[in-house]
Amino acid sequence: MxxxxxxxxxxxxxxxxxxxxxxxxxxxxxxxxRGRAISSAIDAVxxxxxxxxxxxxxxxxxxxxxxxxxxDDLRNVSTxxxxxxxxx
Amino acid sequence: MxxxxxxxxxxxxxxxxxxxxxxxxxxxxxxxxRGRAISSAIDAVxxxxxxxxxxxxxxxxxxxxxxxxxxDDLRNVSTxxxxxxxxx
Numbered sequence: 650m651x652x653x654x655x656x657x658x659x660x661x662x663x664x665x666x667x668x669x670x671x672x673x674x675x676x677x678x679x680x681x682x683r684g685r686a687i688s689s690a691i692d693a694v695x696x697x698x699x700x701x702x703x704x705x706x707x708x709x710x711x712x713x714x715x716x717x718x719x720x721d722d723l724r725n726v727s728t729x730x731x732x733x734x735x736x737x
Numbered sequence: 738m739x740x741x742x743x744x745x746x747x748x749x750x751x752x753x754x755x756x757x758x759x760x761x762x763x764x765x766x767x768x769x770x771r772g773r774a775i776s777s778a779i780d781a782v783x784x785x786x787x788x789x790x791x792x793x794x795x796x797x798x799x800x801x802x803x804x805x806x807x808x809d810d811l812r813n814v815s816t817x818x819x820x821x822x823x824x825x
Contacts, residue, residue, distance in 0.1 A: 685773075685776050688815065695800065695802045707800065710798035710799075711798075727779040
C-alpha cells in the first residue's frame with residue numbers, strides 16, 4: 650500500500666501536512682513533482698524530516714523525463730519521485 | 738577522483754557541457770545544487786543522459802538542508818547531490 654502526493658505550486662506547508670497525514674493511511678509515501686515544482690518537493694520532504702517526522706527515511710529518489718503538451722508544443726519536463734518510509 | 742559541478746542560474750546547456758567535459762577528467766561526477774537551482778540540476782542531468790552521454794548512470798541522489806545567511810537572516814535551504822558515473 651503506497652500513497653502518492655503530487656507537488657504543485659501551493660504553499661510548502663500544504664504538502665507537508667499532506668505527507669504527514671498520508672503516513673496514517675500507508676507505510677510508504679511517494680512524493681512526485683515535475684519541472685519547477687521539484688525544488689518544492691525537496692523542501693516539503695526536508696521540512697517533514699526536520700520538524701514533523703523525525704523517523705522519516707528517504708528510501709529512493711528517481712529522476713526522469715516526461716513529454717508534455719500537444720503536437721506543436723511538445724516539450725520535455727524533468728520529473729522526480731521521492732519514496733519515503735518511516736524507520737519505526 | 739571525483740569532479741563537482743555546482744548548478745546556478747546560468748542556461749542549462751552551460752551545465753550540460755560542464756558535466757560532459759568533467760567526465761574527461763574523472764570517472765565520477767557530483768552535480769550539486771541548492772534551492773531553486775535543484776530543478777535546473779535535474780534538467781541538466783536529464784539532457785546529458787538523453788542527448789550526450791547515453792551510458793550515463795545515476796548512482797545516487799541525496800537531499801539535505803543547509804543553513805544560509807547571517808544571524809538575523811538565517812534560513813534553511815534544501816540541497817541536492819546527484820552522483821553520476823558512466824556504465825562503460
